[in-house]
Amino acid sequence: MKRAVLFDLDGVLVDSRHAQLATLAGFATSALGRRVTVADLPAEAATTPREHVLTELGYAGVISEDGWDAATATATLTAAVFPFVADTLSALRAADVGTGIVTLRSRRWVNWLLPPGILDLVGVVVCYEDAVPKPAPDGLLLALGKLGVSPGDSMFVGDMESDMHAARAAGVTPIGSGWGFSDPSALTRAGAVLVLPRADDLAGTLLSLTGTGRQGT
Numbered sequence: 001m002k003r004a005v006l007f008d009l010d011g012v013l014v015d016s017r018h019a020q021l022a023t024l025a026g027f028a029t030s031a032l033g034r035r036v037t038v039a040d041l042p043a044e045a046a047t048t049p050r051e052h053v054l055t056e057l058g059y060a061g062v063i064s065e066d067g068w069d070a071a072t073a074t075a076t077l078t079a080a081v082f083p084f085v086a087d088t089l090s091a092l093r094a095a096d097v098g099t100g101i102v103t104l105r106s107r108r109w110v111n112w113l114l115p116p117g118i119l120d121l122v123g124v125v126v127c128y129e130d131a132v133p134k135p136a137p138d139g140l141l142l143a144l145g146k147l148g149v150s151p152g153d154s155m156f157v158g159d160m161e162s163d164m165h166a167a168r169a170a171g172v173t174p175i176g177s178g179w180g181f182s183d184p185s186a187l188t189r190a191g192a193v194l195v196l197p198r199a200d201d202l203a204g205t206l207l208s209l210t211g212t213g214r215q216g217t
Contacts, residue, residue, distance in 0.1 A: 003210045004098035004149040006140060006172070008158035009105055011180030014113050019079040020046050024053055026071035031059045047160070047181050076112045084199045089121035091203035095212045098147035100124040102139040123147055135162040137170035155209060164190035
């Protein structure tokens with residue numbers, strides 16, 4: 001029986017918290033014509049829609065996507081793939097477990113964040129432009145369709161409440177990433193059947209959960 005593990009990108013596979021905040025600060029600096037630093041951003045800026053953050057900073061205009069892309073391209077240079085990612089993806093592939101990423105990022109941003117060696121280990125990547133975004137289940141179902149795996153034989157590892165909602169709507173087991181952006185208790189309230197507090201031996205833990213490998217620690 002084929003099984004699959006899907007992942008969110010930001011906060012789960014990529015340590016991008018500072019990059020997201022730097023994007024907001026960089027765009028705000030350009031749009032407002034004054035210096036805005038990460039320290040100037042409102043609390044919870046990393047998990048708040050960008051429109052709300054910018055409004056709180058005093059910008060109520062239309063967000064220029066070209067300007068946003070420029071700020072993002074520069075800021076992503078500070079993002080890094082978590083150290084456990086390559087080993088985790090390699091172990092899942094060796095166990096014949098399908099893998100995928102379902103993200104709210106556009107495809108060009110995914111290519112900015114993930115090096116080719118990591119992308120080569122992922123079976124399918126579903127981006128913002130590919131399906132109705134989370135919390136709708138469409139992206140997860142699209143990824144599973146491409147992998148040829150049924151929702152009941154799959155799990156989704158995410159760090160946002162919208163990730164948990166999307167997984168439950170898709171009939172996929174929702175797993176919370178305790179090292180990501182959201183508080184673990186919020187993920188539990190959103191429907192996570194399990195919140196992993198750390199990424200220690202993530203490969204072993206996921207293989208155990210899929211019934212294809214050893215128990216993680």
